[in-house]
Amino acid sequence: xxxxxxxxxxxxxxxxxxxxxxxxxxxxxxxxxxxxxxxxxxxxxxxxxxxxxxxxxxxxxxxxxxxxxxxxxxxxxxxxxxxxxxxxxxxxxxxxxxxxxxxxxxxxxxxxxxxxxxxxxxxxxxxxxxxxxxxxxxxxxxxxxxxxx
Numbered sequence: 001x002x003x004x005x006x007x008x009x010x011x012x013x014x015x016x017x018x019x020x021x022x023x024x025x026x027x028x029x030x031x032x033x034x035x036x037x038x039x040x041x042x043x044x045x046x047x048x049x050x051x052x053x054x055x056x057x058x059x060x061x062x063x064x065x066x067x068x069x070x071x072x073x074x075x076x077x078x079x080x081x082x083x084x085x086x087x088x089x090x091x092x093x094x095x096x097x098x099x100x101x102x103x104x105x106x107x108x109x110x111x112x113x114x115x116x117x118x119x120x121x122x123x124x125x126x127x128x129x130x131x132x133x134x135x136x137x138x139x140x141x142x143x144x145x146x147x148x149x
Contacts (some may be wrong), residue, residue, distance in 0.1 A: 004051045004091060030058050031059060052092070052133045059088045065108045093133050101135050105143040118146045 002010070008031055015024035034054050038046045062085035069078035096104060105127060109115070114123050123144045127135060 002047055004055070005031075005046075005048075005089065008034070011102060017110070019072040022083060023087050026084045030055060030088060049132055054074070055088055055091050056133065059085050059092065062088070062102060094132075096131070096135050096139075098139055101139045104131060104135065105140055106147050109147045117145075120144055120148055121149065 008027055012027040012031065014028060025099060034046070034051055037050060037054050041050070062081045066081035066085070069075070069081060082091040105123070108126055108130065109123055112123065112126060120141075122139065124137075127140050129139075129142070131140075
């Protein structure tokens with residue numbers, strides 16, 4: 001199985017061969033961000049989760065920029081940002097639905113015996129470790145708030 005980083009490298013080459021400028025440029029920028037993150041973690045190996053986090057941040061940044069361009073009356077730039085985000089979304093794992101997230105958080109809280117609000121940090125840490133990029137942090141936090149009393 002290839003890593004996300006290897007997939008990005010291979011896909012940028014495919015985009016260059018296909019003369020797909022949008023895809024090529026977005027993937028190059030993302031690979032550069034991953035390399036910058038690699039440099040920041042001097043002495044540590046960049047994990048698959050670290051690479052995934054960089055891609056998630058890139059998608060989020062583009063979606064936020066698109067919203068700002070819409071607010072500023074620049075729909076052409078908003079569309080460009082959304083197209084760039086779409087390219088990267090294909091590299092993210094599919095997220096759990098709201099119901100699946102709620103069920104997973106509830107089961108994990110029961111498994112760990114967490115019942116009080118002050119244990120929210122422990123539960124969120126466990127959710128992140130177990131489900132990683134498969135769960136939306138905001139939904140998980142809301143579900144955890146509902147589970148813990």
